[in-house]
Amino acid sequence: GAGVSQSPRYKVTKRGQDVALRCDPISGHVSLYWYRQALGQGPEFLTYFNYEAQQDKSGLPNDRFSAERPEGSISTLTIQRTEQRDSAMYRCASSLEIGQAYEQYFGPGTRLTVT
Amino acid sequence: AQTVTQSQPEMSVQEAETVTLSCTYDTSESDYYLFWYKQPPSRQMILVIRQEAYKQQNATENRFSVNFQKAAKSFSLKISDSQLGDAAMYFCAYRSPDGGGSNYKLTFGKGTLLTVNP
Numbered sequence: 339g340a341g342v343s344q345s346p347r348y349k350v351t352k353r354g355q356d357v358a359l360r361c362d363p364i365s366g367h368v369s370l371y372w373y374r375q376a377l378g379q380g381p382e383f384l385t386y387f388n389y390e391a392q393q394d395k396s397g398l399p400n401d402r403f404s405a406e407r408p409e410g411s412i413s414t415l416t417i418q419r420t421e422q423r424d425s426a427m428y429r430c431a432s433s434l435e436i437g438q439a440y441e442q443y444f445g446p447g448t449r450l451t452v453t
Numbered sequence: 454a455q456t457v458t459q460s461q462p463e464m465s466v467q468e469a470e471t472v473t474l475s476c477t478y479d480t481s482e483s484d485y486y487l488f489w490y491k492q493p494p495s496r497q498m499i500l501v502i503r504q505e506a507y508k509q510q511n512a513t514e515n516r517f518s519v520n521f522q523k524a525a526k527s528f529s530l531k532i533s534d535s536q537l538g539d540a541a542m543y544f545c546a547y548r549s550p551d552g553g554g555s556n557y558k559l560t561f562g563k564g565t566l567l568t569v570n571p
Contacts (some may be wrong), residue, residue: 369557369560371557373558373559378563378564379456379563379564380544380546380561380562380563380564381498381544381559381561382561383558383559383560385555386556386557386558393556394556394558396556397558427496429498430534431498431559441500441503442500443557444497444498444499446495446496446497447496
């Protein structure tokens with residue numbers, strides 16, 4: 339079956355604009371994670387969902403960042419009033435079950451550039 | 454909070470040779486999971502190998518094996534018979550144990566860029 343997909347793959351936006359990044363997890367996967375990866379760094383946790391419930395948003399940098407997963411499948415990460423420091427690769431990952439040692443399958447990422 | 458340290462920003466190896474990538478971590482938990490992920494130039498994130506802390510036996514996956522030293526909080530990755538396709542950024546990652554409302558997020562190190570020379 340298809341893996342995790344993300345769209346758009348690349349996004350260039352002007353400072354101050356809002357952007358919405360989409361993640362479509364593997365069908366049937368319960369858990370969904372968002373990470374941000376700056377150039378030359380490892381991914382850093384932003385938030386995660388079990389089904390439609392946002393379980394932890396402690397990694398979101400500030401209140402300009404929000405995420406939702408209304409039907410327990412597709413998720414959207416929204417950044418309002420973008421700033422240049424928001425430029426990074428945004429990665430989504432999904433996992434089959436809650437907990438357990440299930441692998442997190444990563445999507446290809448969205449490369450966000452704020453000019 | 455858990456931290457993961459990869460002290461080698463870059464490593465290189467000759468094709469067909471063996472290379473070891475280092476990773477140390479800091480945690481107060483007794484049970485957890487450790488992972489190595491590979492990020493090739495395509496920038497995908499691919500799971501290479503996984504180790505459960507409660508298992509004493511080191512994990513192996515074909516040419517990839519780990520040396521897990523729990524007391525030393527060390528988790529190194531050994532790549533045998535290196536191939537050109539192994540060239541990538543390698544990330545070590547930590548995950549908390551199951552249960553207790555844990556956040557199952559991965560905590561990553563900064564990565565080691567591996568170059569394979571023909």
